[in-house]
Every structure is written in structure tokens, then in C-alpha cells.
Amino acid sequence: xNPENLRQIARFHADLARQTATTSNLAQLLRFxxxxxxxxxxxxxxxxxxxxxxxxxLHPYFSTNHPAALRHAGKPAGPGGARAAAPGxxxxxxxxxxxxxxxxxxxxxxxxxxxxNDLALADPDLPLRRRAAGGSFLSLPLKLHRRTVGVLNLNxxxxxxxxxxxxxxxxxxxxxxxxxxxxxxxxxHQLESKKNEVQTLYQLxxxxxxxxxxxxxxxxxxxxxxxxxxxxxxxxxxxxxxxxTAADGGGNAPDETPDGPGFDLLAGVRLRAPQLRRMxxxxxxxxxxxxxxxxxxxxxxxxLPAPVALAYREKxxxxxxxxxxxxxxGEGMHALLVSxxxxxxxxxxAVQQYRFLHLVSKQLAVAIERETMLTRxxxxxxxxxxxxxxxQVFLEISKELASTLDPTLVLSKAFHQFRNLIAFSSISxxxxxxxxxxxxxxxxxxxxxxxxxxxxxRRNVLEIFRDYPADPPLTDxxxxxxxxxxxxxxxxxxxxxxxxxxxxxxxxxxxxxxLIHLTRREDPPFTRRELDTTSQxxxxxxxxxxxxxxxxxxxxxxxxxPLTSLFNHRYFQETLAQEFVRARxxxxxxxxMILDIDFFKRFNDTYGHLLGDKVLIHCGRLFERSVxxxxxxxxxxxxxxxxxxxxxxxxxxxxxxxxxxxxxxxxTPLQAEVGSLPITLSIGVSCTTVTDxxxxxxxxxxxxxxxxxxxxxGRNRVTLYRRQEVEHA
Numbered sequence: 001x002n003p004e005n006l007r008q009i010a011r012f013h014a015d016l017a018r019q020t021a022t023t024s025n026l027a028q029l030l031r032f033x034x035x036x037x038x039x040x041x042x043x044x045x046x047x048x049x050x051x052x053x054x055x056x057x058l059h060p061y062f063s064t065n066h067p068a069a070l071r072h073a074g075k076p077a078g079p080g081g082a083r084a085a086a087p088g089x090x091x092x093x094x095x096x097x098x099x100x101x102x103x104x105x106x107x108x109x110x111x112x113x114x115x116x117n118d119l120a121l122a123d124p125d126l127p128l129r130r131r132a133a134g135g136s137f138l139s140l141p142l143k144l145h146r147r148t149v150g151v152l153n154l155n156x157x158x159x160x161x162x163x164x165x166x167x168x169x170x171x172x173x174x175x176x177x178x179x180x181x182x183x184x185x186x187x188x189h190q191l192e193s194k195k196n197e198v199q200t201l202y203q204l205x206x207x208x209x210x211x212x213x214x215x216x217x218x219x220x221x222x223x224x225x226x227x228x229x230x231x232x233x234x235x236x237x238x239x240x241x242x243x244x245t246a247a248d249g250g251g252n253a254p255d256e257t258p259d260g261p262g263f264d265l266l267a268g269v270r271l272r273a274p275q276l277r278r279m280x281x282x283x284x285x286x287x288x289x290x291x292x293x294x295x296x297x298x299x300x301x302x303x304l305p306a307p308v309a310l311a312y313r314e315k316x317x318x319x320x321x322x323x324x325x326x327x328x329x330g331e332g333m334h335a336l337l338v339s340x341x342x343x344x345x346x347x348x349x350a351v352q353q354y355r356f357l358h359l360v361s362k363q364l365a366v367a368i369e370r371e372t373m374l375t376r377x378x379x380x381x382x383x384x385x386x387x388x389x390x391x392q393v394f395l396e397i398s399k400e401l402a403s404t405l406d407p408t409l410v411l412s413k414a415f416h417q418f419r420n421l422i423a424f425s426s427i428s429x430x431x432x433x434x435x436x437x438x439x440x441x442x443x444x445x446x447x448x449x450x451x452x453x454x455x456x457x458r459r460n461v462l463e464i465f466r467d468y469p470a471d472p473p474l475t476d477x478x479x480x481x482x483x484x485x486x487x488x489x490x491x492x493x494x495x496x497x498x499x500x501x502x503x504x505x506x507x508x509x510x511x512x513x514x515l516i517h518l519t520r521r522e523d524p525p526f527t528r529r530e531l532d533t534t535s536q537x538x539x540x541x542x543x544x545x546x547x548x549x550x551x552x553x554x555x556x557x558x559x560x561x562p563l564t565s566l567f568n569h570r571y572f573q574e575t576l577a578q579e580f581v582r583a584r585x586x587x588x589x590x591x592x593m594i595l596d597i598d599f600f601k602r603f604n605d606t607y608g609h610l611l612g613d614k615v616l617i618h619c620g621r622l623f624e625r626s627v628x629x630x631x632x633x634x635x636x637x638x639x640x641x642x643x644x645x646x647x648x649x650x651x652x653x654x655x656x657x658x659x660x661x662x663x664x665x666x667x668t669p670l671q672a673e674v675g676s677l678p679i680t681l682s683i684g685v686s687c688t689t690v691t692d693x694x695x696x697x698x699x700x701x702x703x704x705x706x707x708x709x710x711x712x713x714g715r716n717r718v719t720l721y722r723r724q725e726v727e728h729a
Contacts (some may be wrong), residue, residue, distance in 0.1 A: 005166075005169075005170050008040055008170070009040075009170070009173055009174075012036055012040055012174060013173075015032075015036060016032070016033060016036070016177065019032050026181065026184060026185050026188065029181055030062060030178075030181050030182075030185065031064075033174075033177060033178055033181065034046055034048070034062065034064055034178075035064070036174075037152075037154075037171065037174055037178065038064065038154065040170065040171070040174070041138070041154050041163075041167055041170065041171055042156060042160065042167075043138070043154035043155055043156055044065060044155060044156060044157055045063075045064060045065035045154075045155045046063070046064050046065070046152065046153060046154045046155065047060060047061075047062060047063040047064070047152075047153045048060075048061045048062040048063075048142070048150055048151070048152055048153075048178070048182060049061055049104050049108075049150060049151045049153065050149065050150045050151075050182060050186060051108055051148075051149075051150070058102070058104055058105055058108060058151065061150065061182065061185070102127055102129075103116075103126055103127060103128060103137070103139050103153075104139050104151040104153055106126075106127075107139045107140070107141050107151050108141065108148060108151050111141050111143070111148050112141065113138070113139060113140045113141060113168055114126070114137075114138075114139045115137075115138055115163050115164070115165065115167075115168065116128070116136060116137040116138070116162070116163070117136055117162035117163060117164065118134065118135075118136060118162050119131050119133065119134050119135050119136065119137060119158075120132070120134045120158075122137075133158070134157075134158030135155060135156055135157045135158045135162075136155070136156040136160075136161075136162030136163045137153070137154075137155055137156075137163070138153070138154040138155075138163040138167060138168070139151055139152070139153050139154075140152045140153075140154075140168070140171065140175060141175075142175055142178055142179035142182055143175070143176070143179055144176065144179045144180060144183050149179050149182055149183045149186065150179065150182045152175065152178060197356060197359070200228060200356075201359060201360070201363065203224070204221055204224055204225060204228075204360065204363065205363055207220045207221045207224055208221040208363060208364070208367045209367065209370075214367075214371045215267070217367075218236065218266075218267045218367075219267060219269070221364075221367075222234045222235075222236070222267060222268075222269045223269050225338075225360060226269050226270070226338075229338070229353055229356070229357075230340070231338045231339065231340055232270065232319070232339050232340055232341040233268070233269060233270050233271040233275075233337075233338070233339045234268065234269040234270075234271070234336075234337070234338050234339075235265060235267065235268040235269070235271045235276060235336075235337040235338075236265075236266045236267045236268070236334065236335075236336060236337075236364070237263050237264065237265060237266065237276070237323075237334070237335050237336075237337055238263065238264045238266055238332050238333070238334050238335075239262065239263045239332055239333045239334075239335060240262040240263070240332055240333075263276070263280070266334075276337070278314075279312060279314070279321065279339065282312040282313070282314075283310040283311075283312050283321070286310055287310065287323055310322070310323065317341075319339060319340060319341060320339065320340055321337060321338060321339035321340075322336075322337070322338050322339075322353070322354060322357060323335050323336075323337050324336045324337075324338075324354070324357050324358060324361045325361075326361050326362075326364055326365040326368065327361070327362060327365050328365050328368060328369065334365070334368060336357060336360065336361050336364060338353075338357060390421055390533060390536075393417055393418075393420050393421050394536065394537070394540055396417055397413070397414055397417040397418065397537070397540055397541075398540055400413040400414075400417060408442070408483075408485075410541075410548045411429060411442055411444065411485075412444065412485055414537075414540075414541050415427050415444035415485070415488070416488060418537055419446065419488060421533050421537070422518065422526075422530050422533060422534065423446075423520065424446055424518045424519060424520055425445070425446050425447070425449075425495055425498050425519045425520055425521040426443055426444065426445045426446060426449060426453075426457060426495075426498070426518070426519045427443075427444050427446075427516070427517070427518050427519075428441060428442065428443045428444070428457065428461055428515075428516070428517040428518075429441070429442045429506065429514060429515070429516055429517075430442075430461050430462075430465055430480070430506070430514045430515040430517065431506055431513055431514030431515075432470075432472065432513040432514060434553060435552065435553055435556055438479060438480070438481070439474055439479075439480045439481075439514075440480065440481050440482075440483065441458060441461060441462075441480050441481065441482040441483070442483050442485065443457065443482065443483065443484045443485065444485045444488065445484065445485070445487045445488070445495070446487065446488050446489060447487050447488070447489055447490075447491035447494070447495055448487050448490075448491045448493075448494040448495065449484065449487075449494055449495050450494035450495060450496050452496060452497070453494070453495050453496055453497060453498065454482070454484065456497065456498070457498070457517075457519065458480075458482055460501065460517070460519075461503075461515060461517050462474070462477045462480065464501075464503050464515060464517070465514075465515045468505050468512050468515070469512055470512045470513065470514075471511040471512060471513065495521055497521065498519035498520060498521050499520060499521060499522060499523070499525075500519065500520040500523075500525045500526055501517065501518070501519055501520075501526075502517075502518040502520075502526040502530065502531060502534060503515055503516065503517045503518070504516050504531070504534055504535060504538055506538065506542070507542065508542060516534065516538055516541075518534065558570070559571035559574075561620075561635075561636040563613055563616060563617065563636075564616055564617055564619075564620035564621075564636050565620070566620045566623070566624070566634050566635055566636050566642070567633060567634065567635040567636070568635060568636060569635065569636070569637055569638055571633075571635060572633065572635035572637065572643055572645070573696070575633050575635075575645060576592070576645055576696050576699075576700075577696055579633075579645060579647050580688070580693075580695075580696050580699065582647075583647070583648075583688050584688070588647070588648045589648060589649060589650045589651070589687055589688060589689040590645070590646070590647055590648070590649075590687065590688045590699070591645075591646040591649045591650065591651060591653070591654035591685060591686065591687040591688075592643065592644070592645055592646070592654075592685070592686050592687075592699050592700065592702075592703045593643065593644040593646065593654060593657070593658050593661075593683055593684070593685050593703065594637060594641060594642070594643050594683070594684050594700070594703040594704055594706075594707045595619075595623075595641065595642040595643070595644065595658075595661070595681050595682070595683050595707075596640060596641050596642075596681065596682045596683075596707055596711070597615065597616075597619060597640040597641075597679060597680075597681060598679075598680040598681060598682055598711075598715040598716055599715075600612065600615065600639075600640035603615050603677070607672070607674055607677075611672055611674070611677075614670060614672060615670055615677070615679060616636075616640065618668075618670045618679070619642070619665060619679065619681075620634070620636065620642070622661070622664055622665055622668060623642060623644065623661065626657075626660065626661050626664060627644060631647060632644060632645060632646050632647070633645040643703075644657075644658075644661075649687075650687060650689060651685065651686075651687035651689070651690045651720055651722070654685045654687060654720075655685055655718060655720055658683045658685050658718045659718050661681070661683070662680075662681045662683055662716070662717070662718055665679055665680065665681050666678070666679070666680050666681070666716065680715060680716035681716065682707060682710040682711045682715045682716065682717060682719075683707065683710060683717075683718045683719070684703045684704060684705065684706030684707030684708070684709070684710055684718075684719050684721065685703060685706055685718060685719070685720050685721065686699055686700075686702030686703040686705075686706060686720075686721040687721075690721070690722060690724070691721060691723060691724060691725070691726060692724055692725060692726070693726065698726045701726050701727075702721040702723075702726050703721060705721055705726075705727060706719040706720060706721040707719065
């Protein structure tokens with residue numbers, strides 16, 4: 001290097017030191033150093049290019065008087081291709097240069113400079129774009145700590161001497177300064193980009209986690225995302241399970257639908273489900289391949305490949321979309337879909353958008369997981385509240401059921417409380433009555449039921465129950481008695497029909513002995529939860545009704561004569577005491593009949609006691625058929641004697657009643673194995689309004705005296721006690 005070159009280099013460093021001391025503005029320093037470098041090298045134009053690892057392309061970073069520059073009043077492309085203020089003349093190259101498709105790319109790749117003394121005579125293998133224009137070209141690697149950070153390109157026009165190796169030696173000490181400024185600019189730009197990215201993500205996250213209802217927050221979030229990136233449409237989609245890959249052993253898995261993968265549009269900006277379906281149909285094959293690949297890709301992989309935008313046409317216009325899967329667990333796949341109104345030509349911009357959307361998708365996944373968790377918690381809390389309410393109702397049902405042992409009252413109270421849990425038009429119980437040895441259908445309507453409703457209900461209950469293995473089986477549906485309780489609420493118009501039915505078998509022990517049956521007039525249909533609630537209710541109800549039936553059976557056994565099934569002497573005495581008090585209080589007549597089978601001993605002595613029992617049973621049945629149901633009381637008084645208590649019946653009425661019974665028995669002989677056996681009765685009748693009875697014993701004594709007179713008078717007759725005073729034996 002000659003002394004003049006040394007002086008030039010020394011002046012360069014001195015000028016650079018003065019410039020550095022007066023300003024820290026990177027653009028001014030870069031403009032200054034490039035101008036000095038061009039002057040030192042005798043170049044008329046120059047440019048700096050930097051490498052972007054994401055796209056593997058060289059991007060124009062700074063240019064002065066470059067022949068290939070496009071002049072305009074906008075901002076140049078900064079590092080990474082983003083529009084940012086750059087030093088030097090405001091120019092930008094048309095497109096980035098691939099890292100394997102230019103002289104500068106070759107310099108970047110090899111790290112060695114390339115000198116072309118004359119473009120017209122240069123090596124034909126060099127990819128020189130301005131070969132015909134002539135001139136000279138110098139491309140130098142900008143290195144910092146042995147790492148290439150950019151490429152410096154200098155040009156001389158045709159005419160002056162071309163670049164030589166001495167020019168390279170002259171510039172060698174200057175290159176580290178340029179490399180340092182380029183790296184500093186790259187790092188500052190990277191920090192600025194990251195800062196802007198973080199701020200944008202923060203603003204979007206604030207919208208997403210604002211505390212407002214999730215659907216509204218999601219719409220605001222997606223609208224802001226579309227505005228920030230200039231997107232035409234944004235959508236959140238849930239696909240069906242992605243098709244299995246060959247590696248997974250799935251082979252050619254069928255589509256979720258004949259037309260492509262099934263999906264749900266969870267939220268969308270300027271997009272509806274039919275539009276989305278048309279868009280996905282256009283890219284269906286490519287989309288399914290990407291979804292299958294994404295399903296097995298680790299989201300934390302720093303080298304996650306950026307998919308090329310899916311191009312499609314809409315109304316003859318070329319457009320593009322991204323479909324980015326969200327890192328969510330569970331069935332199906334959630335994805336963020338974005339589309340632009342024009343195809344993505346700038347791959348660098350597409351990659352930048354994809355990387356940003358990748359970060360957005362993580363935020364969106366966190367928000368969805370949070371919302372899913374909150375929804376699950378709210379559902380669990382609602383379930384707990386409902387279970388608590390249900391348990392309170394069941395507790396009240398248990399208390400009320402424990403307060404009575406009357407089966408009908410048990411049902412009425414249970415039905416009333418159960419309506420607090422499930423809305424129904426009617427609830428019915430079909431059960432086997434052990435005492436009556438028949439099935440009974442008890443219906444509790446919520447409101448007044450029309451006759452067609454009742455007939456349809458009865459038919460439906462019996463048809464359903466016949467499919468169950470009941471014990472005992474329902475052999476005669478026509479014999480089932482149906483009792484409709486008083487409606488739970490008043491209604492002017494009776495219910496005409498029912499639409500929905502819920503039913504469960506009624507089990508005691510291991511026997512199906514009945515059915516619980518609910519109807520509902522209108523929608524909604526009964527749910528699985530309501531079926532479970534009914535099952536729990538049945539469990540509580542079964543115990544109570546079982547206890548009530550046991551009590552009723554025990555009670556009946558305690559007050560029933562086991563041979564004739566009539567009330568026994570104990571029950572007769574208790575009923576007589578109650579009716580006697582009531583008759584004296586209200587001044588009403590109370591008549592008593594005592595009946596005795598004539599010559600009963602002859603039946604036992606002649607035909608045996610078994611036939612004597614049949615005589616007693618035969619007479620008992622005739623008595624029951626003759627009296628007023630639920631008014632009069634028929635009891636076996638003892639031996640062959642029976643008693644009939646007739647409330648509010650005077651002596652004359654009782655006399656007619658006794659004569660009718662006597663005649664009925666006389667005219668209805670017992671048909672036995674030994675033939676037709678005639679039976680006659682002697683009957684004594686007394687009444688409280690004729691005889692002054694101070695106690696029940698007085699009334700019995702009067703009737704017994706009349707019976708004695710009937711027997712003494714020849715039997716088979718009715719005798720009335722007409723005396724005012726009771727004659728005691």
C-alpha cells in the first residue's frame with residue numbers, strides 16, 4: 001500500500017472519529033461512512049445487503065445511486081423486510097435476492113470477496129444482471145468476529161479503470177466499521193420489531209382477557225387482529241379429529257363428511273359458516289395434509305416450518321389463507337384461520353405474519369383453555385347447587401313421607417314435593433296392592449286432565465308395564481282400577497294430550513311390582529339427568545310406600561277376621577265407640593244389627609267344620625255386598641254371630657235393611673259338594689234414638705235381647721228392640 005493510500009485511510013478514520021463524536025444517529029453515520037467509502041474506492045454507487053435467516057434471502061439494507069434501485073418517496077425496507085426508516089437515499093430494490101442466486105449471495109455464502117474488473121469480460125458463470133452495461137463491480141463480505149453480517153457492493157461505470165486487488169486492500173480496514181454499523185442497525189431493528197410485537201400481543205391479550213363475556217372478548221380480539229394485519233377474514237374453527245397418518249397406522253382415513261373435514265365455526269370476523277365451507281372446499285386436499293402434519297408437530301420446536309399460504313380463488317379473484325392449529329388438548333382440533341384479499345407474493349411478509357399468528361394462537365389457546373376451565377367450574381358449581389337443592393327437596397320428601405303411613409297420602413305428598421324437581425303434566429304410579437291382590441293406577445295431575453288424556457295415559461302405562469317381567473304379571477289390564485288425585489294447580493282448560501314420557505320400573509326387593517310414569521305436554525323432552533333424579537326419587541319413595549303398605553297390611557291383619565276377611569270383634573268395638581260418640585253429639589240415630597246363623601251347629605256336626613267355615617265365609621260375602629260401602633261396618637262378632645253398624649239410620653230403616661239381608665241369605669243357598677244347603681238368619685236390631693243407651697254396651701244389650709226374641713219366636717226372622725229402657729240380664 002503506497003503512502004497516499006495510507007494518508008487517505010488516516011483521513012477516513014479521523015473524519016469518522018469527528019463524525020462519531022458529533023452524532024450517534026445511525027442513519028447519519030451510515031450515510032457518512034458509505035459516502036466516504038465510495039469516495040475512497042472511486043465508486044459511483046453502492047449498496048449494502050443483509051441476510052434474513054427466516055426466508056434465507058438477502059435483503060437490500062442501504063443503497064446510494066445504485067443502478068438497480070427503484071426511486072420513490074416511501075421508506076426503504078429495513079432488516080427483515082419490514083418498512084422502516086433506513087439511512088441513505090430513500091430507495092428500495094424490487095424484490096429480495098435468494099441466498100443462492102446472485103454475486104452478493106455467493107459472497108455471503110463463501111465469505112470471500114469477488115472483484116470484476118470489466119463486466120463485459122467477466123466469467124460467464126457469474127450471475128451478473130448488468131453485464132451488457134459494462135463497468136466494474138466489487139462485492140465484499142462484511143464480517144464481525146469472523147461472522148458475515150452483510151455484503152457491501154460497489155460499482156464503477158464503463159470508462160474509468162476497473163476495481164483491482166489494491167482497492168480491496170485499501171478498503172479492508174474500513175469494512176469492520178461498516179459491519180459494526182450494519183449489525184448495530186440490525187439489532188436495533190430487531191429490538192424495535194420485538195417491542196412492537198410484544199406491545200401488539202399485549203393489547204390483543206388485554207382484549208382477550210378483559211373480564212367481559214368470552215364471546216364478546218373473542219370478537220373484539222379477532223376484529224383487532226384483522227385490523228392490525230390488514231386481514232379480510234378471521235375465524236376460530238374446531239375441526240373433527242384429523243385423519244390418521246400412515247405412520248399412525250391410519251391409512252386412508254375417511255373424511256368427516258363426504259365433502260371434506262367436518263368443522264364448527266366458533267367465532268368469525270366478516271365470515272359465516274357457508275362462506276367458510278366454500279373456502280375450505282377449495283383448499284381441502286392441501287389443508288388435510290397440513291392438519292395431519294401439524295397434529296404430530298411439536299409446538300415448542302424452534303424450527304417449526306412455516307407453511308406456505310393456501311391460495312384459492314373467490315369470484316375470479318386470487319386470495320390466500322393461513323390455517324394455524326392451536327396447541328389444545330382434547331377431542332378435535334382448534335385452528336385459527338385468517339385470509340387476505342390478495343395472494344401472498346412476498347414470502348418474507350407471509351413468514352412474519354405466520355410467526356406472529358403462531359404467537360397469537362398460543363394466547364388464544366390459553367384463553368380457550370381458561371374459558372373451558374371456567375365453564376367447567378361454573379357447570380360444576382351449578383351442578384353442586386342443583387344437587388344441594390335436590391337433596392333439600394329429597395330431605396323434605398323423606399320428612400313428609402315419614403309423617404304418615406297412609407299409602408295414598410304418601411303418594412300425594414311425594415308427588416307434591418317431586419314437582420319442585422321436575423316439571424310434569426302428570427305423574428303416575430302403577431303398583432300391586434298386596435291386600436286387594438290387584439294392580440292399582442294412581443295418577444297425580446299437575447293440572448286438570450281431559451278424559452282423552454286420561455284414557456291415553458292409562459293405555460300408555462299399561463302397554464309399557466306389560467313389557468316388564470312383573471311379579472305378579474299383569475294378566476287383566478281391564479281390571480286395573482285408576483284413581484286420579486286432585487290436580488296440583490287450578491286450570492280452566494283441561495290438558496288434552498301429552499308429548500313426552502319418562503318411566504321406570506317400581507321394584508320392591510327383587511320383584512318388579514309397578515311402574516313410575518311421568519308425562520310432559522310440551523317440549524323440552526325429559527333428560528338423562530331427570531331420569532337419574534326420578535330414579536333417586538323412586539329409591540326414597542319405595543322405602544316409604546313399602547313401610548306404608550306393611551303398616552296397612554299389619555293394620556288390616558290386626559282388625560280383620562282371618563276366615564271371613566270381615567272386620568273382627570276388636571275393630572267393631574272401636575268403630576262402635578267412635579260412631580256412638582258422634583251420634584250422641586249430633587243427635588243422629590245409630591242402629592245396630594246382630595245376626596246369628598240358625599242351627600249352625602248342625603252344619604258342623606253333620607258335614608264337619610270345614611263346611612261350617614264355608615257357611616261363615618258365604619254369609620260374610622253376602623253381608624258385604626248388602627251394606628253401604630265406606631258407611632256401614634260389617635264384623636264377625638264371634639262364632640256364628642255377626643254385627644252390622646248402621647250410622648245415621650233409624651230403627652225403621654234398619655229393620656228394612658235387616659229384612660233384605662235375611663231374605664238375601666235365605667234365597668242364596670250355599671252350593672257345596674254335598675249339594676245345595678239352605679241357610680237362614682235370626683236378626684236383632686236396636687237404635688239409639690228409640691232406646692236410651694248410655695253406653696255402647698246398652699246398644700249391644702238391646703240388639704242381643706232382640707236377637708234372643710227372634711230365636712225364641714221361631715228363627716229366620718227380624719226382631720226390633722222398641723223399649724226405651726234396656727233390660728239387662
